[in-house]
Amino acid sequence: MAIEFTKYHGLGNDFILIDNRSSSTPLLTPEQAQKLCDRHFGIGADGVIFALPGENGTDYTMRIFNSDGSEPEMCGNGIRCLAAFLADLEGNSRQSDQYRIHTLAGAIVPQLISDEQVKVDMGIPKLLASEIPTTLCAASEKVINQPLEVAGKTWEVTCVSMGNPHCITFVEDVAAIPLDTIGSQFEHHPVFPQRTNTEFIQVVRRDYLKMRVWERGAGITLACGTGACASLVAGVLTDRCDRTATVELPGGCLQIEWSEIDQHIYMTGPATQVFQGRYEI
Numbered sequence: 474m475a476i477e478f479t480k481y482h483g484l485g486n487d488f489i490l491i492d493n494r495s496s497s498t499p500l501l502t503p504e505q506a507q508k509l510c511d512r513h514f515g516i517g518a519d520g521v522i523f524a525l526p527g528e529n530g531t532d533y534t535m536r537i538f539n540s541d542g543s544e545p546e547m548c549g550n551g552i553r554c555l556a557a558f559l560a561d562l563e564g565n566s567r568q569s570d571q572y573r574i575h576t577l578a579g580a581i582v583p584q585l586i587s588d589e590q591v592k593v594d595m596g597i598p599k600l601l602a603s604e605i606p607t608t609l610c611a612a613s614e615k616v617i618n619q620p621l622e623v624a625g626k627t628w629e630v631t632c633v634s635m636g637n638p639h640c641i642t643f644v645e646d647v648a649a650i651p652l653d654t655i656g657s658q659f660e661h662h663p664v665f666p667q668r669t670n671t672e673f674i675q676v677v678r679r680d681y682l683k684m685r686v687w688e689r690g691a692g693i694t695l696a697c698g699t700g701a702c703a704s705l706v707a708g709v710l711t712d713r714c715d716r717t718a719t720v721e722l723p724g725g726c727l728q729i730e731w732s733e734i735d736q737h738i739y740m741t742g743p744a745t746q747v748f749q750g751r752y753e754i
């Protein structure tokens with residue numbers, strides 16, 4: 474069997490997009506997606522995204538498999554790529570299209586605001602321990618500046634769910650963090666029953682954060698949209714940053730706003746097509 478795909482990236486967080494509009498079941502299994510993501514034996518990507526028919530009154534549904542085959546609830550960079558993919562599939566100009574997308578984290582609304590930029594209404598962040606989920610504190614409490622033992626050190630972490638779990642640590646210098654050795658220990662820590670994405674943040678100014686990320690199911694990536702949103706929320710909760718800030722990632726910058734009006738998070742950043750192809754499964 475052969476499958477048509479288009480490769481996109483959002484700040485170097487890269488995805489294989491599949492046109493799945495004719496069926497509500499992903500055209501690939503998690504194991505096949507894992508093979509496609511392999512950077513040596515496959516196409517190479519951080520995840521595979523399927524554009525399926527809408528559910529619950531939405532225009533489309535997004536399903537995504539991480540490069541390890543696990544299925545996350547949401548993906549911020551991925552949903553910008555999906556919006557660009559849908560506009561390209563529909564032959565629309567990228568000036569003003571807006572889609573309501575069903576995800577496992579609820580309805581998310583990306584809007585194409587120019588040829589390159591997509592602004593996404595990411596919804597309201599969840600803050601209670603039971604919603605992350607984590608056992609770091611009581612189920613009905615917020616997880617703010619909690620001590621967590623990892624790799625023989627106590628880290629002060631704040632946890633936020635953007636539909637998917639994030640564990641955020643503020644540090645003096647993100648470049649000094651040995652992400653390749655400690656990232657996986659955070660991800661698999663027993664206090665996170667569904668594993669976690671892990672962000673390290675350096676506050677450059679109240680409106681400018683530097684971030685490095687270890688993603689659940691993908692490891693070190695060049696950018697993470699939900700992670701940037703969760704990190705801004707953690708910065709506001711701990712009074713380290715403003716409600717609007719630039720988040721600089723290894724792959725480039727995202728603009729994040731936590732609206733005081735509707736409490737939704739708005740993320741703006743690029744979505745770029747790389748190439749199209751056909752893959753023999």
Ligand SMILES: N[C@@H](CCC[C@H](N)C(=O)O)C(=O)O
Binds near residue numbers: 546548637688700
């Ligand atoms: N890169 C994504 C997040 C993808 C999902 C994540 N690995 C998880 O398992 O939660 C983003 O841009 O948000």
